[in-house]
Amino acid sequence: MADRLWRPVACYGDMVRLWIRAELSYPASFAMLVVGSMMINALDFVAIAIMFSSIDTLGGFGLREIALLYGATGVGIGVADTAIGSVERIGEFVRTGRLDQMLTKPVPLLVQVCSDRFTLRRLGRITQASVVLVWALPIVDWTPTRVLVAVVMLLSSSALFFGLFVLFSCVQFWTTDASEFANAFTYGGNTLTQYPLTVFPREVALALTFVLPIAFVNWYPCLYLLGRSDPNGLPDWLQFCSPLAAAAVITVALLVWRTGVRRYTSTGS
Amino acid sequence: MPLIDVAGLERTFVVRRRAGFMRRSKSVVRAVQDLTFSIEAGEMVGYIGPNGAGKSTTIKMLTGILVPTSGELRVAGLEPSRQRTDLARRIGVVFGQRTTLWWDLPLRDSFELLQKIYRVPDQRFRENLDRFVELLDLGDQLDTPVRQLSLGQRMRGDITAALLHDPEILYLDEPTIGLDVVSKGRLREFLRALNAERGTTLLLTTHDLQDIEALCDRVIVIDHGTSVYDGTLAGLHAQGGSTRTLVVDLVDTGPPIDVPGAEVRKVEGPRQWLSFPADASAAPLVAAVASAYDVADLSIQEPDIEDVIRELYSHGA
Amino acid sequence: MLHVAVARRAFRRYSTYRAATVAGIFTNSVFGIIYSFAYLALWRQNPDAGGYDAADAVTYVWLGQALLMTVALWGGGTTDDLAERIRNGDVAIDLYRPVGLVGWYLAGDLGRALYHFLTRGLAPTVIGIVLFDISLPPSPTAALGFLLSIPLAVTVSFALRFLVASTAFWLLDATGARILSGALALFFSGMALPLVLFPGWLGTLAEALPFSAMIQVPNDIWLGRHTGLELGSALAFQAGWALALLATCGLVLRLATRKVVVQGG
Structure with missing residues (x-):
């Protein structure tokens, strides 16, 4: 049993290591990609900071508080994107026949898809989000529980984005060239959670809590870290529910993934 | 099993x-x-x-x-x-x-x-x-x-x-x-x-x-x-009735070669194409041609797989 | 005419990816909604930030989503084909064609842009109008100016992307340059945030750079912020950058041709 869980992880590690070696065999291109990716991300937060030259608060939150939200969701999507970003390319794998090749290997398909063309370039996002997060840390009145909640938040956030990437990329099992659809939920989810939920109508906030629980990547745990109650009047215990939300999204994602793979092997397209 | x-x-x-x-x-x-x-x-x-x-x-x-x-x-x-x-x-x-x-x-x-x-x-x-x-x-x-x-x-x-x-x-x-x-x-x-x-x-x-x-x-x-x-x-x-081709380059231009077990498909100057059943041996045919004509060169063309299958069809259908 | 045929072919080629178009419209709309609420919150705090009112701000968001693919801000379009053809050496064939390379690819890119404008430009705009309070151009002149400014915006974007793709002549792989320029374009075009909010010298710089011709200038024309003589100078700003950059493209191409001829690709 332990082996069944450990094996895929080990295989993932082995394949990723090879892709990193391959990437580093073009050092000049790699360096430009890293700088480019860092710059995209850096400018992303600069745009938010510039907003604050015209205002002091946005949706009732100051710049550092927003930086906390920004850092948490950024680290989450950064980790997920780094670890399994290639899942976005399922449609391409179907079209080029690469998926068929993967299906003849004794490694779980998801592990192969996720590790394919792993690139360290994506670390740029994690780095930048971490910097913003660290800059925001002093605003929190730290206690041991808050430290724990913060750590759990980052893990849950990564896991939740992991689930979103897999879940919405599966659409490509049905329409191979609709890869952009997933962006609305993954990168869209990331953009949305960079702002306090108070800027959105209450219905949106509720939907992001109970339908597609993206709000749990940062909003609820950050309310706890900041010692604030939910402006929408939802109960405070939601602030500890991020791991549950992540588990739910991952479960649904894996089920849809299995359905997608089954559809592929039963229709061949 | x-x-x-x-x-x-x-x-x-x-x-x-x-x-x-x-x-x-x-x-x-x-x-x-x-x-x-x-x-x-x-x-x-x-x-x-x-x-x-x-x-x-x-x-x-x-x-x-x-x-x-x-x-x-x-x-x-x-x-x-x-x-x-x-x-x-x-x-x-x-x-x-x-x-x-x-x-x-x-x-x-x-x-x-x-x-x-x-x-x-x-x-x-x-x-x-x-x-x-x-x-x-x-x-x-x-x-x-x-x-x-x-x-x-x-x-x-x-x-x-x-x-x-x-x-x-x-x-x-x-x-x-x-x-x-x-x-x-x-x-x-x-x-x-x-x-x-x-x-x-x-x-x-x-x-x-x-x-x-x-x-x-x-x-x-x-x-x-x-x-x-x-x-x-x-x-x-055999089933497809497919044929191999013997390409014969004669020293001089001449009438179609006449040997048993093969028929001439094409003549182009001194070069002639003879087809014979693919399951038959080429050796006796080559010997027969060589003994009766002045041969400059010989080569054998294998049947193409698509041809064999096409043949199989035209016979089977 | 040849270039029209090239453009028409590009238009048709992009129109075959229907699922991709629908997915893209959906994604543009989701981002439009997110940014609209964020900007509305901002303009609630400061009702005339950057000289815009709330309706201007929301309109700006949706115009940005509409232009994003039309001008291929992130890269993409026919210049990606060019980069690939440089990488695999097929560009040599293009260089020996009797037609100018820049014009050939520009025509294709305009065809692509037209397709993206009619689908991924119009559809999110309609959705934006349904969901939010979007202001329409205040005058026929503004509307006409906007329509004129789009091909200029595409041309500026094309020329920049062409230059980025040309780096493949020397670097073999243009991906790094493409990502770098994409980052700059996103920020300095006004896509990430209206340039009117940029403070001091940063705002002055951003508005002078060619990137602003891709999003900020067309949007401001729609919003009626350039009227009369100013409208003319806004269009001239775009046209000026377009010509200057196209000229640079021609120059770079000449250097590259010499390199290809000397080194055999």
């Missing part, structure tokens, strides 16, 4: 086509129907047929990539689509021109990764690698990035990659396509040695009849999704 056992296999596809704006028409295509054959361990079988005949659909079902619509299918005692991962450890697959090797890294790295994926014991891995590298003459290429290898070297690398875990069955899809004559010959020699040494079962799809001649005692011809011939290559020639 046969290693590969296929009975009444069928696979249909639903094809949706755009019929004007927003309207779609649906039709069912039978890619494979009523396909039955079995292959014993250690056989080398050529699986041939025209494009779109259902070859790759069959291979996909045999490897577990595609679920059959109906029919029986057992490979190495397993049901491929249900036990795909278990089966994967026992088979090797090489899809023609699509490499599974890491493009930017030396061959050795890809091989070492496969060792880990298939959990090949170190000792066995080294033995296998040494043997294949020797047989395939890949020694100098092990540390070359794959992108710098020639097509032939890459194909040999891909075949090595598919064999490191000692599979019982090796599926090869057009392994010699695009290779030069020397590379083709070397590859065929290797596959023969592999089969002789290890008893690896080989199922090979190809357009190159010489692949079949060099390797396969048995051919299965598939067309319109079903097997239309299953037997020896000689039998295929």
Whole structure:
């Protein structure tokens, strides 16, 4: 049993290591990609900071508080994107026949898809989000529980984005060239959670809590870290529910993934 | 029990086509129907047929990539689509021109990764690698990035990659396509040695009849999704009434050559084309021509696989 | 005419990816909604930030989503084909064609842009109008000016992307340069945030750079912020950058041709 869980992880590690070696065999291109990716991300937060030259608060939150939200969701999507970003390319794998090749290997398909063309370039996002997060840390009145909640938040956030990437990329099992659809939920989810939920109508906030629980990547745990109650009047215990939300999204994602793979092997397209 | 056992296999596809704006028409295509054959361990079988005949659909079902619509299918005692991962450890697959090797890294790295994926014991891995590298003459290429290898070297690398875990069955899809004559010959020699040494079962799809001649005692011809011939290559020639061609260059232009067992198809100056049954020996014919005419040169053209199948059809139908 | 045929072919080629178009429209709309609410919150705090009112801000968001693919801000379009053809050497064939390379690819890119404008430009705009309070151009002149400014925006974007793709002549792989320039374009075009909010010298710089011709200038024309003579100078700003950059493209191409000829690709 332990082996069944450990094996895929080990295989993932082995394949990723090879892709990193391959990437580093073009050092000049790699360096430009890293700088480019860092710059995209850096400018992303600069745009938010510039907003604050015209205002002091946005949706009732100051710049550092927003930086906390920004850092948490950024680290989450950064980790997920780094670890399994290639899942976005399922449609391409179907079209080029690469998926068929993967299906003849004794490694779980998801592990192969996720590790394919792993690139360290994506670390740029994690780095930048971490910097913003660290800059925001002093605003929190730290206690041991808050430290724990913060750590759990980052893990849950990564896991939740992991689930979103897999879940919405599966659409490509049905329409191979609709890869952009997933962006609305993954990168869209990331953009949305960079702002306090108070800027959105209450219905949106509720939907992001109970339908597609993206709000749990940062909003609820950050309310706890900041010692604030939910402006929408939802109960405070939601602030500890991020791991549950992540588990739910991952479960649904894996089920849809299995359905997608089954559809592929039963229709061949 | 046969290693590969296929009975009444069928696979249909639903094809949706755009019929004007927003309207779609649906039709069912039978890619494979009523396909039955079995292959014993250690056989080398050529699986041939025209494009779109259902070859790759069959291979996909045999490897577990595609679920059959109906029919029986057992490979190495397993049901491929249900036990795909278990089966994967026992088979090797090489899809023609699509490499599974890491493009930017030396061959050795890809091989070492496969060792880990298939959990090949170190000792066995080294033995296998040494043997294949020797047989395939890949020694100098092990540390070359794959992108710098020639097509032939890459194909040999891909075949090595598919064999490191000692599979019982090796599926090869057009392994010699695009290779030069020397590379083709070397590859065929290797596959023969592999089969002789290890008893690896080989199922090979190809357009190159010489692949079949060099390797396969048995051919299965598939067309319109079903097997239309299953037997020896000689039998295929006989049944299809296919012919070989003797090209004779005479010293001088002359009337059509008249020898028993062959007929002249074409005359062009001193060169004449004689066709004779593919299952007949060329030796007596050559002797007869040489004794009766002043011959400058002789050569024999093998029948093309597409021609053989076309012939098979025009006779069978 | 040849270039029209090239453009028409590009238009048709992109129109075959229907699922991709629908997915893209959906994604543009989701981002439009997110940014609209964020900007509304901002303009609630400061009702005339950057000289915009709330309706201007929301309109700006949706125009940005509409232009994003039309001008291929992130890269993409026919210049990606060019980069690939440089990488695999096929560009040599293009160089020996009797037609100018820049014009050939520009025509294709304009065809692509037209397709993206009619689908991924119009559809999100309609959705934006349904969901939010979007202001329409205040005058026929503004509307006409907007329509004129789009091909200029595409041309500026094309020329920049062409230059980025040309780096492949020297670097073999243009991916790094493409990502770098994409980052700059996203920020300095006004896509990430209206340039009117940029403070001090940063705002002055951003508005002078060619990137602003891709999003900020067309949007401001729609919003009626350039009227009369100013409208003319806004269009002239775009046209000026377009010509200057196209000229640079021609120059770079001449250097590259010499390199290809000398080194044989």
